[in-house]
Amino acid sequence: MKVLVTGGVRSGKSFHAESLVVTEPHVTYVAPGPTVEEDSDPDWALRIEAHQERRPSHWTTSETRDLAAAIADGDDALLIDCLGTWLAAQIDELDGWDSVQDEWESLLMDRLEAAATALAKTQRTAVVVTNEVGWGVVPEQRSGRVFRDLLGVVNQRFASECDAVHLVVSGRVLIL
Numbered sequence: 415m416k417v418l419v420t421g422g423v424r425s426g427k428s429f430h431a432e433s434l435v436v437t438e439p440h441v442t443y444v445a446p447g448p449t450v451e452e453d454s455d456p457d458w459a460l461r462i463e464a465h466q467e468r469r470p471s472h473w474t475t476s477e478t479r480d481l482a483a484a485i486a487d488g489d490d491a492l493l494i495d496c497l498g499t500w501l502a503a504q505i506d507e508l509d510g511w512d513s514v515q516d517e518w519e520s521l522l523m524d525r526l527e528a529a530a531t532a533l534a535k536t537q538r539t540a541v542v543v544t545n546e547v548g549w550g551v552v553p554e555q556r557s558g559r560v561f562r563d564l565l566g567v568v569n570q571r572f573a574s575e576c577d578a579v580h581l582v583v584s585g586r587v588l589i590l
Contacts, residue, residue: 415539418573420546421582428495430582431541432469438491438539441473444484447499448506479503481529485536492536497544497568501561511557522564526571534575542576544569 417434421427435441466475473493478484481500485492494500504525505511508518533540546569548562573579579590 416533416536416576416578417541418569418576418579419541419543419582420569420579422546422549425582426585427543427580427582429468429585430580430587431493431495431543434541435491435493435539436470439472440490441470442484442488442490442492443469443473443475444481444492444494445475445477445499446479446481446484446494447496447503479507482525482532485529485532485538485540489538491539491541493541493543495543497542497572498547498565501565501568505561505564510560515560519564526568530571530575533572540576542572544572546581 415434417431419427419431419434469475474490476484479500481494484494504522505518508521510518510522533542545565547565553559553562581588581590
């Protein structure tokens with residue numbers, strides 16, 4: 415089973431994703447964004463803590479930005495939360511916020527392809543969480559437009575390797 419869970423901020427998508435693997439005997443929870451130490455937002459630590467407290471104690475957490483390796487390594491069920499934080503971390507690493515997109519986008523696409531290919535090849539149960547963006551106002555800042563457009567590409571690529579896509583809106587799940 416491979417499922418992409420998407421939705422807006424605070425829609426209930428992480429809780430739903432966790433419910434899909436709660437009966438698995440072993441789960442590796444992959445956090446592919448910035449660590450608490452790297453993020454300057456004090457609320458980030460509180461959100462991470464709240465997520466950790468509701469997870470079963472037998473789950474393992476892996477903080478890594480190398481999604482291809484995280485997907486390929488091991489045989490536990492896999493929960494990746496989330497592709498939006500992974501994308502932001504990738505753009506950070508590639509200095510993409512302040513440079514010309516043509517200078518770094520091919521490297522990003524290589525990383526995306528490696529991760530999606532790893533997902534296609536794995537026999538593990540995998541649940542991948544992402545954000546659904548772009549349904550509202552066009553962001554005023556270049557960084558917002560770049561992120562919105564690239565996350566759409568990332569989501570499409572991962573969805574193409576999944577058996578199902580679940581859209582979570584206001585805590586309600588629509589299976590697409």
